[in-house]
Structures are given as structure tokens and as C-alpha cells.
Amino acid sequence: MSNKILNTYAAYAFDDLIRKQSSSGAIFSLIAEKILSLSGIVYGVTMTDDCKGAEFxxxxxxxxxxxxRGSKYIQAKVGQAYKSVKNDLNSGRIVLFSGTGCQNNGLKKYLGKDYENLYCIDMVCHGVPSPKLWRHYLEHIETINNAKIIGVNFRCKDQGWKNFGMEEIQHDKKKVYIPSSQDSFMRMFLRNYCLRPSCYECEAKLVRCADLTLADFWGINFVAPEMNDNKGVSLVIIRSQRGQSLFDTIQEKLCYKKVDYNAAIKYNPSEITSAPRPKERNKFFSDLEKKEFIKMEKKYAADAKIPLKQKVKNILRNALLRKNNGGGGTVM
Ligand SMILES: Cc1cc2nc3c(=O)[nH]c(=O)nc-3n(C[C@H](O)[C@H](O)[C@H](O)COP(=O)(O)OP(=O)(O)OC[C@H]3O[C@@H](n4cnc5c(N)ncnc54)[C@H](O)[C@@H]3O)c2cc1C
Ligand code: SF4
Structure with a gap:
């Protein structure tokens, strides 16, 4: 196992509908479709029926x-997935496993040997929030709206890829949209309070075993601006010959461009760096045990207090970005 990089691409699917439902450029879906067309099996993460958790x-x-399809920003339950992958591999099925780097590493450890019929995808990973926080958040949302939530899209693109938001679908089919910059759960996630302990010292960034890594190509305007239509572009990092062969088979369904790895990851710090552990993290979790969610929101998801000097800097920087980019964005 090593962190060898064969090639790096900017890419998105021509199919606009699948792209809209995906977090970035829908590369996962195209690869998964290919595997299914070969009578293979795909393992990945979905929300549970009650939307209170995520599972393989x-x-x-x-x-x-x-x-x-789409990123679920919660730690997913692996359950019986590794065992089931092994059964499928041993019965000769082609298998695609798609999860975080640590889940991929866990699978490889569990299998104990290399399988030629296994393809693995991981992602540039900021970290996964605590499922407990998600449950508290969702119950709070259900209480204030007096409605059960039956669907969640953490990466709704109704206002574009870069300005993504949280979409919650109520039992009466009413949809509630919250820009990610204003959603309390997303604020706690992006402020790093609620990540799993291992995410602050992520070993999966040092040793990667996936064939391909996917990410949002946040720096697209600096590397291939002609590809940015604000519908989502994926960063695709090919780490093995097997990954390259798989990527080659979907190229006719893609708009893609080969790019320089270092330039590509400049705006994706999570490819190589773990999120910093906030000094308040322990207090955050002890508060979560005792406090109502509304109090958690007040304490940990309030509008950030920005010093005047920083405010001026931000205004100047955003003006410069808008001039260079034709639009700003959220960099995770
Ligand atoms: C928790 C998490 C953190 C991420 N952090 C970053 C980041 O910091 N920077 C960045 O550029 N990109 C990050 N990504 C990756 C990015 O959001 C997209 O998943 C990636 O660009 C692939 O997009 P896509 O359009 O090809 O496919 P999509 O359809 O969007 O991808 C779906 C795939 O993601 C997997 N997945 C979804 N939720 C989870 C989960 N909770 N655990 C494990 N696997 C999951 C599914 O199994 C499926 O295979 C993160 C993704 C997740 C899930
Ligand atoms: S940051 Fe690392 S440890 Fe945390 S979920 Fe992602 S791959 Fe796993």
C-alpha cells in the first residue's frame, strides 16, 4: 500500500440529472453504473429509513x-457490509466498495488479501460528524416544524454547486432549504466540533488503499475554469492501474481534463491534512449530553464574530475572487 498517484483529472458527467443529484460531478454514479452493467455489486452509504442515521x-x-448518491455528513454504520463484500468476492462477483479512506482501510484489513474483482473508491475527507449530534439536530428540526423528515439532501444544488445547502423533505412532501452557511448542523461540522476523534489524526491520509479518490474540485477556477458551470466538478485522483482502467471505461460519458495533482489539491486541504481539534471539543460533547439543541445552537453555531480588520480583509479577498472566478464559493 502506498500513496502513489497515477493521474489526476477534473471531470463531470454529461448527464445533468444525475449530476444534480450528486455532490460534485457524479463520477461515483458513472463508475457504479459500469460495475452494475457487468453484473457486479456496489456497496455505499445511504440514509436510514427514519433519516436519523447513515449505513452501508x-x-x-x-x-x-x-x-x-450524494454525501451524507454523518459517520455511517458498517454493520455486516465487510462480511457481505467478502461473500460476494468469494462467489466471483465484481464488487465496488465506496466509503471513507478509513472504511476502505478497514475493509482491506478484514479481507486480509488482494482480490482482483474488488474496486475501491474513497474520498478527500474532511471528517465525519457524530451520529448523536445528527439525531439531536433532526429531532429539533422535526419539533420546530412539527413534521417528520422523510428525506435529506446535504448537498442540494438548487442554488448552484458552490452555494450548496441542506434540503429536508417533510412527510407532507414540503421541502425546506437551508443554505449550508446558515444551517446549525453544517456550522458545527465545518467548525470541527463534532468530528470523530480519529478524524483529527487521520491515518487514512497517510496510507490510502483505494483505487480512486473522489472530491469536489473546489479550485476548478484556478485549474480549468472553462469546465465550471456551477453544476459540480469532481476531482478524480487515480491511485492504481485498476482505478485507471475503470475510469477509462466511463470516459465517453464524461467531460474531463487531465490536471496537475499539486495544483488540483491546493483548495482541498483535507486530501493531506486532518482537521484541527478545537479546544472546546470535549466540552461540546459533554454539553450535547445535557443541553437542549437550541442551547447548543446558541453556543456553537452562532454567527461568527469577525474582527473589523478581518472583515475588511474578507471584503477585499472576496472582491478579488469574484473578479477572477465569476463567483465565490464554500471551500471545505
Ligand atoms: C463525510 C464526507 C466528507 C467529505 N469531505 C470532503 C472534503 O473535505 N473535500 C472534498 O473535496 N470532498 C469531500 N467529500 C467528497 C465529496 O463530498 C463527494 O462525495 C465526492 O466529490 C464524490 O462526488 P460524486 O458527485 O462523484 O458522487 P456522490 O454521488 O456525491 O457520492 C456518493 C458516494 O459517497 C459515499 N458516501 C456518502 N456519504 C458517505 C458517508 N457518510 N460515509 C462514507 N461514504 C459516504 C457513498 O457511498 C457514495 O459512494 C466528502 C464526502 C463525505 C461523505
Ligand atoms: S477524516 Fe479520516 S478518520 Fe475521519 S472519516 Fe475521514 S478517512 Fe476516516
């Missing part, structure tokens, strides 16, 4: 693939 599921047909 086995998908063997294209009708169910939508379950896996």
Missing part, C-alpha cells in the same frame, strides 16, 4: 443506485 447497503440494480 448492498446495491445490485440500477433502480436502487439513487440511494447511494
Amino acid at each position: 447497503v448492498r446495491v445490485d440494480n440500477i433502480e436502487q443506485l439513487h440511494l447511494l
